[in-house]
Amino acid sequence: EDKVVQSPLSLVVHEGDTVTLNCSYEVTNFRSLLWYKQEKKAPTFLFMLTSSGIEKKSGRLSSILDKKELFSILNITATQTGDSAIYLCAVEVNGNKLVFGAGTILRVKS
Amino acid sequence: NAGVTQTPKFRVLKTGQSMTLLCAQDMNHEYMYWYRQDPGMGLRLIHYSVGEGTTAKGEVPDGYNVSRLKKQNFLLGLESAAPSQTSVYFCASSYTPDSFRFTDTQYFGPGTRLTVL
Secondary structure, three states, rough: OOOOEOOEEEEEEEEOEEEEEEEEEEEEOOOOEEEEEOOOOOEEEEEEEOOOOEEEEOOOOEEEEEEOOOOEEEEOOOOOHHOOOEEEEEEEEEEHHHEEOEEEEEEEEE | OOOEEEEOEEEEOOOOOOOOEEEEEEEOOEEEEEEEEEEOOOOOEEEEEEEOOOEEEEOOOOOOOOOOOOOOEEEEEEEEOHHHHEEEEEEEEEOOOOOOOOOOOOEEOOOEEEEEE
């Protein structure tokens, strides 16, 4: 059975802190790993990772994939209250289907 | 472009009632998906469609049916609602016509909050 596990389940930090969110997976036929941010409603796309060791960066957010150890991390530096959200990790398997983790709830306090 | 839209936004049903959730996308996407999101469980795929007239089961298909009569619409039906189907339902779509390509980003609708009493 395909499985994606995220940790921690929830996290509270202060503005300016750096956070690291973890995603590990066990799937057959891995194709890519995706990170989404979910605020009040629909998840919005952050990154797609397909190759090991290549960091993807967007502003204060960055992510990297390790296909040997089967995990990915999402880093957020200099956190702001607007970063408060649920961060979802998903792995694409055959048939263009996504298997999601349970998510990490991040709360950034001012 | 409206992107992905879902109707209704909220619904309360009694056990045994039926309803249909409508998803519409105006991006000419081939693939469409229905997920449910429950606390602590992330998003789970119910059914999906790789093109007009085709549907396939996802991870949790029991109790649901779907239809894709038009490319832009994907309907999710509950024939006899149960309290276990209380959830937030998300529709998504993506382009991905070629199975050898990496998937295009899935774009999500705003969700439908369904409560079954």
